[in-house]
Amino acid sequence: MRNSPELSSPELRGTPPDRDMVRTEAVRRIERLRNRSNRGLWAMALFIAVSTAALRNFGILPSLPETVRALLGHPPSATMISGALVIYTFSAIILVLSRMMSGSGQFSGFSHVGYLTAFYVFYHFARALDENFWAVFAAGFTILALESYHIWNHYSEEIRKEQEVLDAIERSRRA
Numbered sequence: 001m002r003n004s005p006e007l008s009s010p011e012l013r014g015t016p017p018d019r020d021m022v023r024t025e026a027v028r029r030i031e032r033l034r035n036r037s038n039r040g041l042w043a044m045a046l047f048i049a050v051s052t053a054a055l056r057n058f059g060i061l062p063s064l065p066e067t068v069r070a071l072l073g074h075p076p077s078a079t080m081i082s083g084a085l086v087i088y089t090f091s092a093i094i095l096v097l098s099r100m101m102s103g104s105g106q107f108s109g110f111s112h113v114g115y116l117t118a119f120y121v122f123y124h125f126a127r128a129l130d131e132n133f134w135a136v137f138a139a140g141f142t143i144l145a146l147e148s149y150h151i152w153n154h155y156s157e158e159i160r161k162e163q164e165v166l167d168a169i170e171r172s173r174r175a
Helices: 019-037 039-055 066-072 078-102 109-125 129-174
Strands: none
Touching (some): 019 129, 078 109
């Protein structure tokens, strides 16, 4: 209790905090928040890269030998995969919208990229990727655009709050 950090803080001792230190910390937090606000764009870029490979029928990857395909078994039908894609798309959109409404800063864009990649792979193994590429791409683009907007909007608000701290410090310096 003698050297407790709570009791040694400048506010509790009656001395104001060092303005330069508070300003430096606010600038660091703003930079961190700006970096985090770009995560949606990085997820979108990754999805576009995966989609480009899928559009070319994953030609950049070596094809699986028929023995491995036989070991994996018969792929699900394109109709079954499409049904799962529809359910996933609506679920993901509802999840993002609920996080937007709650003000949560959670981000799951990279996991969405993983799930969407799995849909491309399932269609590829079902030999139905050409007919269903645009369905996966449209679903992914919608989900990731919404996720990107959500995370950008959330962190923009946090940056605005930190900017208010910086503005208050500047006003107090002029006074």
